[in-house]
Amino acid sequence: MINHRGLHSPRRGLTFEVLRAVPIVYLPRLFFFCACSLALPLLQIRFLLLFSRQGRVRLQKWFTALSEHEKKKVVREMSLAVLTRPPKACNFLQWKDLKVVYRRYASLYFCCGLEQRDNELLTLEIIHRYVELLDQYFGNVCELDIIFNFEKAYFILDEFIIGGEIQETSKMCVAKSMEEADANQEVGHTHTHTQHIQGLSRGETW
Amino acid sequence: FRQSDNGARTHNLAKLLYVHMLGYPAHFGQMECVRLIASPRYSEKRIGYLGAMMLLDEKQDASLLITNSIKNDLSHSSQHVQSLALCTLACMGSAEMCRDLAPEIERLLGASDSYIKKKAILCAVHIVRKIPELGELYTPLACSLLSEKNHGVLHSAVVLITELCERNPDTLRQFRKTVPELVHIMKGLIMSGYSPEHNVAGISDPFLQVRILRLLRILGRCNDAASDAMNDLLAQVATNTDSSKTAGSAVLYETVLTVMDIRSESGLRVLAVNILGRFLLNNDRNIRYISMTSLQKIVQTDHTAVQRHRGTIVDCLKDQDASVKRRALELSLALVSATNIRTMMKELLVFLSTCPPELRAHTASGIFIAAERYAPSQRWHIDTILHVLITAGGDVRDETVPNLIKLITTASELHCYTVLKLYRALITDISQQSLVQVACWCIGEYGDLLLKGECDDIEPMQLTEDDVLDALETVLQSHMSSPASRAFALTATMKLSTRITNNVDRIRSIVSIYGSCIDVELQQRAVEYNALFKKYDHMRAAVLERMPVIDKSSPGDTLGDLTGEVTKDSSMSKPVPGGSTLPLEPASQAFDLLDLLGQTDTVPEASHAESAAAPDPAGPSTGRDLLDLLGGLETTVVPSVTVYEKGGVSLKLQCDSQTETAVTLTFTACNSTQNDITKFTLQAAVPKSIQLQMKAPSGSVLPAGGHSAITQTVVLSNPSKTNLKMRVRLSYSNQGMVCQDTVQIDSFPSPAWT
Numbered sequence: 001m002i003n004h005r006g007l008h009s010p011r012r013g014l015t016f017e018v019l020r021a022v023p024i025v026y027l028p029r030l031f032f033f034c035a036c037s038l039a040l041p042l043l044q045i046r047f048l049l050l051f052s053r054q055g056r057v058r059l060q061k062w063f064t065a066l067s068e069h070e071k072k073k074v075v076r077e078m079s080l081a082v083l084t085r086p087p088k089a090c091n092f093l094q095w096k097d098l099k100v101v102y103r104r105y106a107s108l109y110f111c112c113g114l115e116q117r118d119n120e121l122l123t124l125e126i127i128h129r130y131v132e133l134l135d136q137y138f139g140n141v142c143e144l145d146i147i148f149n150f151e152k153a154y155f156i157l158d159e160f161i162i163g164g165e166i167q168e169t170s171k172m173c174v175a176k177s178m179e180e181a182d183a184n185q186e187v188g189h190t191h192t193h194t195q196h197i198q199g200l201s202r203g204e205t206w
Numbered sequence: 207f208r209q210s211d212n213g214a215r216t217h218n219l220a221k222l223l224y225v226h227m228l229g230y231p232a233h234f235g236q237m238e239c240v241r242l243i244a245s246p247r248y249s250e251k252r253i254g255y256l257g258a259m260m261l262l263d264e265k266q267d268a269s270l271l272i273t274n275s276i277k278n279d280l281s282h283s284s285q286h287v288q289s290l291a292l293c294t295l296a297c298m299g300s301a302e303m304c305r306d307l308a309p310e311i312e313r314l315l316g317a318s319d320s321y322i323k324k325k326a327i328l329c330a331v332h333i334v335r336k337i338p339e340l341g342e343l344y345t346p347l348a349c350s351l352l353s354e355k356n357h358g359v360l361h362s363a364v365v366l367i368t369e370l371c372e373r374n375p376d377t378l379r380q381f382r383k384t385v386p387e388l389v390h391i392m393k394g395l396i397m398s399g400y401s402p403e404h405n406v407a408g409i410s411d412p413f414l415q416v417r418i419l420r421l422l423r424i425l426g427r428c429n430d431a432a433s434d435a436m437n438d439l440l441a442q443v444a445t446n447t448d449s450s451k452t453a454g455s456a457v458l459y460e461t462v463l464t465v466m467d468i469r470s471e472s473g474l475r476v477l478a479v480n481i482l483g484r485f486l487l488n489n490d491r492n493i494r495y496i497s498m499t500s501l502q503k504i505v506q507t508d509h510t511a512v513q514r515h516r517g518t519i520v521d522c523l524k525d526q527d528a529s530v531k532r533r534a535l536e537l538s539l540a541l542v543s544a545t546n547i548r549t550m551m552k553e554l555l556v557f558l559s560t561c562p563p564e565l566r567a568h569t570a571s572g573i574f575i576a577a578e579r580y581a582p583s584q585r586w587h588i589d590t591i592l593h594v595l596i597t598a599g600g601d602v603r604d605e606t607v608p609n610l611i612k613l614i615t616t617a618s619e620l621h622c623y624t625v626l627k628l629y630r631a632l633i634t635d636i637s638q639q640s641l642v643q644v645a646c647w648c649i650g651e652y653g654d655l656l657l658k659g660e661c662d663d664i665e666p667m668q669l670t671e672d673d674v675l676d677a678l679e680t681v682l683q684s685h686m687s688s689p690a691s692r693a694f695a696l697t698a699t700m701k702l703s704t705r706i707t708n709n710v711d712r713i714r715s716i717v718s719i720y721g722s723c724i725d726v727e728l729q730q731r732a733v734e735y736n737a738l739f740k741k742y743d744h745m746r747a748a749v750l751e752r753m754p755v756i757d758k759s760s761p762g763d764t765l766g767d768l769t770g771e772v773t774k775d776s777s778m779s780k781p782v783p784g785g786s787t788l789p790l791e792p793a794s795q796a797f798d799l800l801d802l803l804g805q806t807d808t809v810p811e812a813s814h815a816e817s818a819a820a821p822d823p824a825g826p827s828t829g830r831d832l833l834d835l836l837g838g839l840e841t842t843v844v845p846s847v848t849v850y851e852k853g854g855v856s857l858k859l860q861c862d863s864q865t866e867t868a869v870t871l872t873f874t875a876c877n878s879t880q881n882d883i884t885k886f887t888l889q890a891a892v893p894k895s896i897q898l899q900m901k902a903p904s905g906s907v908l909p910a911g912g913h914s915a916i917t918q919t920v921v922l923s924n925p926s927k928t929n930l931k932m933r934v935r936l937s938y939s940n941q942g943m944v945c946q947d948t949v950q951i952d953s954f955p956s957p958a959w960t
Contacts, residue, residue, distance in 0.1 A: 057227055063297065065263040072229065090491040090529045119463075121456035121496060122416050125406060128452075150227065151220055154256055162328040163296035165365050168358040169413045170403040177321065181286050185249045 044164040045123070046098065046113040047074070048157070050146065053107050055079045058146050059153055063164035074113075082109055092120050103127050107143050126166065133160060136175050155181065215242060216253045223253075223260055236261050236268045243275045248287065251279070255290045259297045273303045280310045285322050288314070292325040296332040304333040308340050315347045320356040327351065327362035331369050338373045345370055345377055352387055357404055357414055360391070364417045371424050382425050385432045389439045392418050396446060407451035419443070419460040426468030433469040440465055444477055455485070455493055459500070466504050479504070479511040486518045491527055498522065498533035505540045516541050520550070523557045528565075535565060539572040547580040551590060559597050566601040570594050574606065584617040588624055592641075596631055599638025607643050614648060615753060625652040629669070632677055636684055642691045646681060649674060650698025651753060653705040671706045675699065679716065689725050696720060696728060700735045704750045714739055846874070850936065850949045854879030855908070857888075857936060859951065868923045869930065875916045877908035879940070884908075886938040888918055893931055897923045908938070 050059040057075060066074070081095055082102050093100040095113070101123040102111040110127050114120065131141075133156050138145045146153050159174045159181075160166065168174050219238055226232035239261060242254030262269045272294075279291035292314070295307060311333060314326035334341045348370060351363035371378040395410050395418075404411035422440075426433040443461050448454045458481055465478040485497035498519065505512045519541065522534035535557065542550045551573065558569050573594055581587035591610050595602065614624050628645040636642050649656060657669055681687050681695040696717070703713045717739070720732035738746055846860035855877055862870040877883050884907050892898045903918035924930060937946040 057229070060227060061259075062263070065265050065298070065300075067265065068231075086526075088491075088526070090495045090527045092492060092495055092529060094529070094532075119416055119420075119456055119460055121452050121459055121492065122413065124492070125412060125453050125456055129406070150224060151253065151256055154259075155252070158293045158297075162293050162325060163332040165328055165331060165362070166413050167324050167328050167362055169361055169411050170357060172403050173358060177286075177289075181252075184284065184286050185252070 044115055045118070045126075045161070046115070046164065048161075049075060049078060049111045050108055051075075051079055051111070052143060053083065053109070055083065058108060058143065059150060059157070061154070061157060061161075078111055078113075079109075082111055091124060101127070105131055108146070126161075129171070130157065130160060133171060133174055136171065137178060216250055219253050219257050223257055226260060232261060236266065240268060240271045240275070243272055243279075248284070251287060251290060255294045258294055263298050265300075269298065269300055270302065273306055276303070277307060277310060280307070280314065285319060288322055289325050292322070292329045296325070296329040299329075299332060299336065301336045304336045304340070308333055308337075308343060312343055312347070315344065315351075320354070320359045323351075323354075324356070324358040324362040327359065327366050331362070331366050334366070334369050334373065341370050341373055341377065345380070349381070349384065352384060352391070357411055361414045361417055364388075364414070364421050368417070368421045368424060371421070378425065382429065382432050385422065385425055385435050388418055388422060388425075389435060392422075392439055392443070396443060406453045408448055409451075409453045409457060412453040412457050415443075415457050416460045419457070419464050423464040423467050426464070428469070430469050436464075436468065437471060437474060440470070441474060441477065444474075444481060449484075452492075455496075459485075459496055462500060466500070475508065476511065479508060483515045483518070486515055486522070491525070491530055494522060494525075495527075495530050495533055498530070498537050502533065502537050502540065505537065509541075509543075512537075513541060513543075513546075516546065516550075520553050523553065528562055531561065532565060535561075535569060535572070539576060542576040542580065544580045547576065547582060548586075551577070555590070555593055555597070558594065563601075566598050567603070570598050570602045570606075574602075574609075584613070585620055585623070588613060588617065588620060589627075592627060592631065595638060595641040595644070596635070599641045602640050607640050610640075610644050611647055614644075621648075621652045622655045622658070624648060625656045629656055629674075629677065632681070636681055637686050639688050639691050642681055642687065643694045646678065646691065646694040646698040649678065650694075650701035653698075653702045657706065671702075671709045672712075674702065674706075675709060675712060675716075678702075682716070682720075689727060692725070693727055693731060696731055696735075700731075700738070701750045703739075704747050847953075849934070849951050850947070852947065853940070853945070855883060855936070855938065855940075857934070857949070862919070867925045868921060871920045871922065873918045873920065873934075875908060875918075875936075877910060880910050881941050882907060882910050883938045883940050885944075886916055886936070889935045889937075890920060891933045891935075892922060893928065895924070895926045895928045896930065898932075899923070 044063065046062075046064055048059070048061040048063075049057065051057045060071070060075065062071060078095070078100065081093060081100070085093075085102075087104075091101055091103055093102070097116065099114045099116065099118065099120060100111060101114060101120050102109055103124060104110075110131070112123050112127060114123055134141045134146070134153060137152065137156055138149070156174070156178060159177050160168060168177075215238070219235060219242060222232050222235045222238075226235070235257060239254050239257035242250045243258060245251060245254070258269075258272055262272070276291045276295055279287050282288055282291075292311075295303065295311075299307070311326055311329050314322055315330060317323055317326065330344045334344065344366065348363060348367050351359065351366070354360050354363065367381055367384070371381050392415065395415055398410055401410055404414075406412050409415070422432075422436050426436055440461055444458065444465075447457050447461070449458050462478040462481050465474050470478075479501075482497045482501055485493045486501075488494060488497075501512050501515070501519075516538075519534055519537050522530055523538060525531055525534065538550065538554065554569065554573050554576075558566065558573065561569055574591065577587055577590045581590070588610075591606075591613070595606075595610075614621070617624070625648045628641075628648045631641055632645040632649075653674060656674060657671060678695050678699050682692055682699075687695070699713055699716055703710050714736075717732050717735045720728050721736055723729045723732060738749065742749075846858045848856055849859050850857040855875065858874045858876070860872045860874065862872055864870075873888060875886060875888075886903075886906050886908050888900070888903065890898055890900060899921045901919040901921070903916055905916050908916055922930065922932075932951045933948060934951060935946060935948045937944065939945070
């Protein structure tokens with residue numbers, strides 16, 4: 001498990017951390033950005049973005065080939081478009097030629113970009129399923145988990161979605177394969193994982 | 207990274223990836239990724255592959271370096287390593303990588319382990335997306351995959367089949383045989399009891415259900431037999447699915463889309479529309495949005511069914527949410543018909559006054575189109591347009607003004623009414639430019655009616671000539687008026703000089719003031735009008751007569767450059783500032799000009815010609831336009847050169863456009879033999895300094911007898927401006943024989959217009 005404490009900014013105050021440590025699934029809306037773009041105009045998720053209310057990207061998964069510059073542009077415009085939406089608004093947007101489905105969970109926005117022919121309601125379910133998987137893996141997941149264990153979040157995503165399509169519809173299977181994969185990891189890394197969990201539980205009692 | 211300390215490598219790379227996510231450049235980590243992927247340790251591979259997916263994409267050259275690693279890992283003993291490789295390939299595999307690794311994937315598709323199988327299938331999906339031809343490789347296996355029990359594999363298999371069917375119509379026909387099997391699987395899903403593994407809010411595996419429905423949609427499109435087989439199933443899904451949660455709604459939504467797309471029986475369609483109607487009444491905004499989106503798709507075909515829900519849709523116009531409002535607006539505009547025009551228009555006008563600014567222009571143009579199509583009376587029509595101009599005059603398009611003017615001139619009995627209304631609107635608010643322009647024009651034309659002050663339909667106003675002139679002067683002097691509006695006002699003032707009797711001097715003084723205005727257009731007009739007063743006073747009355755009714759059928763009314771402003775002074779040919787010499791001769795010359803224009807109706811620039819033929823060309827400003835029009839009215843026959851002609855097949859080359867560094871050419875191939883020619887392809891080669899881009903041809907079959915031709919566009923970019931040369935190779939098959947021929951093109955035809 002990789003320890004990212006070194007990257008944690010010392011400027012962040014206590015209250016901010018407490019806010020961020022609130023478990024995600026307890027709060028009704030988490031912003032989940034999934035956007036999937038493919039050059040070919042067929043059914044697919046194009047990209048999946050997670051970002052915080054301040055616009056910091058926590059996870060980005062691109063299923064099409066875009067240049068770095070374009071990716072940044074998309075991220076910036078997406079965050080602007082979604083962060084300005086009122087809270088009770090519809091979860092669907094039209095952005096350029098893509099449909100964007102987003103959901104807010106606690107302090108994170110999960111955002112998905114879809115082709116024109118995709119089923120938006122199903123994408124909402126996909127987003128929810130991903131959050132459930134994260135929750136199952138991390139136990140009461142919160143934004144801090146995703147920040148500190150981003151590679152785990154990616155691995156879970158890779159077990160759930162490949163190439164923009166779902167590969168496994170059963171929660172138990174995904175969880176099982178993650179466990180097995182983690183067991184395969186060499187011993188040195190699992191040690192830091194437990195360390196991290198202890199650190200998190202300390203954080204939660206604040 | 208330069209240190210070869212193994213333990214820290216994964217940490218470092220992970221840190222780099224985090225930094226990359228925050229937005230900083232991290233391309234120097236690419237080689238490290240490649241190295242980590244090649245390492246034997248699983249944890250390093252994991253991070254390496256993650257890095258590859260984040261930092262590399264198919265556009266980077268370094269991605270090719272990992273092809274070999276992926277190949278080795280695909281045959282690794284541990285399935286987790288295999289899965290890493292598959293995942294990475296599916297995420298960022300470029301076309302070359304896919305081509306190399308396609309056979310490996312095929313092998314894995316036959317593997318027994320479902321964990322690997324499902325990933326391999328999705329990898330195959332990616333490969334098919336990148337290189338459609340390789341779809342043939344996977345087609346035979348795809349059929350057998352449908353009999354799998356594992357939902358993951360089944361889901362991926364359905365995705366693969368969907369992808370194959372969408373790319374290739376032959377495969378589509380082949381897979382139609384699987385419809386019964388799919389129906390069976392679906393039924394099993396619906397009927398099966400609670401399965402904790404796959405259950406989402408009471409629906410058993412909605413992801414798989416939606417996917418199967420989508421595949422059924424593709425298979426049933428345009429095919430009666432397949433559609434019949436699905437009818438029962440769709441009815442069952444539609445009635446049995448519980449739609450209180452999103453998952454159920456998602457399945458129902460997909461069902462509705464499928465029913466609409468295939469050749470379903472009418473009972474089923476009615477059921478689908480009813481489901482959408484139910485969605486419309488749902489409290490959840492998302493579901494309302496979805497239902498409106500789908501209703502939009504079917505409003506053309508099932509118009510009456512959607513009309514039933516008109517009330518709810520119109521209510522959604524008042525919703526808070528911008529996305530919902532937009533959908534409701536589009537749907538409402540589509541639902542307007544002759545019977546409900548009055549009520550709908552009321553609602554739409556209310557909406558216009560409260561809608562968000564980005565939707566205003568769309569609403570306004572929608573209202574205009576609807577009004578034009580279904581207006582029950584002219585007065586209603588004029589009222590509606592006026593209302594729109596008053597509320598949202600700034601957002602309407604430019605051609606609204608001439609259109610409205612046309613409308614007004616045709617409604618001759620309403621002139622008095624119209625001009626009174628416009629005058630009232632003008633004195634209340636002069637910020638809406640289109641309104642101001644129309645008002646000025648009308649006041650100028652019908653000023654006498656305005657001064658009479660009596661009208662049946664509207665309460666009378668006693669106006670003096672001074673009031674009217676005051677209004678026009680306000681427009682002239684206001685800083686809010688655009689130059690076009692000022693021009694309208696000036697001309698209107700001029701026209702009033704014949705309509706009113708007492709204040710002609712005031713008009714003369716206004717006009718002469720503007721003779722030294724900075725705006726050239728205004729100055730020019732003022733000078734001309736001054737001349738009209740001084741030298742041609744005897745003709746003034748004739749010149750400033752009422753306009754004739756504009757011919758409503760003239761397309762694209764761009765009457766000169768200042769939107770519809772024309773006066774009848776063709777009888778004078780004024781000196782043109784700018785140098786083009788229209789001789790100062792009496793009417794006959796100008797009328798010749800008119801005749802010339804009138805006869806050139808058949809030329810593409812007819813819109814300008816016709817609209818200029820009806821009313822007379824306005825002064826030299828539009829006279830200049832006319833001359834330009836004349837200049838542009840040359841024949842637009844595009845020269846094409848035949849570059850190849852042999853055995854009944856001919857290839858013509860035509861130059862579409864030419865700029866300094868790029869040329870666009872079109873090849874047209876024709877077949878004058880008795881037999882159809884198939885697989886016609888063109889290949890082209892150019893010298894190294896020129897870049898060639900060939901667009902897709904319009905087809906590859908040339909029917910016999912020259913009935914239709916194949917065209918293909920080629921763009922050549924020539925930055926170094928060397929001489930253009932091209933070698934073209936044609937290949938086609940004629941009655942089973944494959945022919946190939948090469949032709950060199952050294953001289954290119956000049957473009958149609960430079």
